Amino acid sequence: MASLDAISADKNIVDRRKLPRNKDLSAVMRGARDQLMERAGGNHLERELLFMHTRALIVNTATFPLLIVMIAGVGVFSGFGGSIIVWALVTMGLYMLLGLLARRLAKRGIANRHVHKWQMIFLGGHFMTSIGWAYFAVLDCAPCGISYYPVVKAVVIILAMAITAIVTSALRAAILAAFTLPVVAYTLLAAKQLGSPLSAIMVVMLFAGLIFFYLVALRLNQSVAITLALQAEKDALIAELETANAMSDEGRRRAEEANLAKSRFLASMSHELRTPLNAILGFSEVMAKEVLGPIENGTYREYASDIHASGEHLLNLINEILDLSRIEAGRYTINEEPLLLADIANECIHMMKLKARNKDITIVPQFEKGMLRIKADERSIRQIVLNLMANAIKFTPTGGRVHIKVGWTAGGGQYLTIRDNGPGIPPEEIPVVLSTFGQGSIAIKNAEQGTGLGLPIVQALVNLHDGQFHLFSKLREGTEALATFPRSRVIADEARHRGHPQRKAA
Known part of the structure; x- marks a missing residue:
């Protein structure tokens, strides 16, 4: 559709003029994305994981001491004596030091550049807790008389591994720091008991458990890292949207x-320009017609006529600009009344006959019979027809023909079409000539006078009447302008009493 093409052309023109602003917007959004993604990766991600590890230690402060108390209680009940109590106190003290370290980091905060340092400090804290579990691994209880005591120790250590793997998954190497030494200590103790297949099995289970729970911690760590990266990406998108908004x-x-300034400018200039123009037109007409007496010099008379013609041209230009501005601002009001398109077309033909005769152009009217009245603004419809006829006569060569048709559309509406046999318009230039102040290459080449406002005004006025405007043209074959008005504009009272044929627009 030509109207859609025209709108697209206008948008393209605006976009080309505002490329620097679009580049700035892209640069700002790209900068926000890069900045946030840079934060999401590298040290920032490691810092977030370290804080998650810190919070997990603080939340689970009572988990390990409770486990140690339960183990110590069972040991005392089994006959361990004071050795299990000493182990419990030492190990709980080590975990308390680790918890105090976590609380200190949570209060203090940490910069990206100190992340690696604090990771090593926490790994050192977990290694200290490994001393307590290594002590547990070498404990012996001969008085207990429990034959499967090595199995109990191995199960307890594996249970502690599982809890540590879940709690400290944000620092994936923590489980290795906390349980490598106990497993080695258990292995060395089992090596002294040669020939004990049960101890050998427990050693294998401990090493397998250490590797398994390290892989579990690694998987959990990767899941958390992916979650943080997705969160950072979401934050980046939100930042881009906020920037764009x-x-x-x-x-x-x-x-x-700018629109308000334009409206104020037009409101002011319409008065400031029209007032002196009316005086120029009035005085120049008086001089040209020699109302106050004859002018001896004929050149002066010609000058007066030229002044009057130029003033009328300038006044028409101002009126067109103001009309288009009012339409664009939604302030153009139409006074609907019943009228016949054919009658308006006949009046316009009569007004344009002299101009057509000067170029030896024949105007060929072709109106369907039985046309009904439509609800429309007479001034607007007359301006549509006059603008289209003026364009057709302007570009039709001497001796050419201009066809004007009025008829029914297939949908029950009415159409007006004006066709000439002029040079035509290249298809790619149709959106240009329909845009504000747009002129085709042929008009520019032939130095045809015009402001480039006629067709945009026609298109806007047709749209105000809920209609559609199309422009069809081929080079060296001419141009056809088609304005269609919907069925809703046809007056229903007449339509019920009079039948009418329906024809598709030419």
Whole structure:
């Protein structure tokens, strides 16, 4: 559709003029994305994982002491004596030191550059707790008389491994730091008991458990890292949207200010320009017609006529600009009344006959019979027909023909079409000539006078009447302008009493 093409052309023109602003917007959004993604990776991700590890230690402060108390209680009940109590006190003290370290880091905070340092400090803290579990691994209880005591120790150590793997998954090497030494200590103790297959099996289970729970911690760590990366990406997208929204709001504000300034300018200039122009037109007409007496010099008379013609041209230009501005601003009001398209077309043909005769152009009217009245603004419809006829006569060569048709559309509406046999318009230039102040290459080449406002005004006025405007043209074959008005514009009272044929627009 030509109207859609025209709108697209206008948008393209605006976009080309605002490329620097679009580049700025892209640069800002790209900078926000890069900055946030840089934060999401590298030291920032490691720092987030370290803080998650710190929070996990603080939340689970009572988990390990409770486990140690339970183990010590069972040991005392089994006959361990004071050795199990000493182990419990030493190990709980080590875990308390690790918890105090976590609380200190949570209060103090940490910069990205100190992340690696604090990771090593925490790994050192977990290694200290490994001393307590190594002590547990070498404990012996001959008085207990429990034959499967090595199995109990191995199960307890594996249970502690499982809890540590879950709690400290944000620092994946923590489980290795906390349980490598106990497993080695258990292995060395089992090596002294040669020939004990049960101890050998427990050693294998401990090493397998250490590797398994390290892999579990590694998987959990990777899942947390992916979650943090996705969160950072979401934050980046939110930042981009906020940036784009802020720039859009700023652009809308500037556009509203510019539109307000344009409205004020036009309101002021319409009065400031028309007042002196009316005086120029009046005095020049008086001089050209020699109302106050004859002018001896004929050149002066010609000058007066030229002044009057130029003034009328300038006044028409101002009126066109103001009409288009009012339409774009939604302030153009139409006074609907019943009228016949054919009658308006006949009046316009009569007005344009002299101009057509000067170029030896024949105007060929072709109106369908039985046309009904439509609800429309007479001034607007007359301006549509006059603008289209003026364009057709302007570009039709001497001796050519201009066809004007009025008829029914297939949908029950009415159409008006004006066709000439002029040079035509290249298809790619149709959106240009339908845009504001747009002129085709043929008009520019032939130095045809015009403002480039006629067709945009026609298109806008047709749209105000809920219609559609199309422009069809081929080079060296001519141009056809088609304005269609919907069925809803046809007056229903007449339509019920009079039948009418339906024809598709030419």
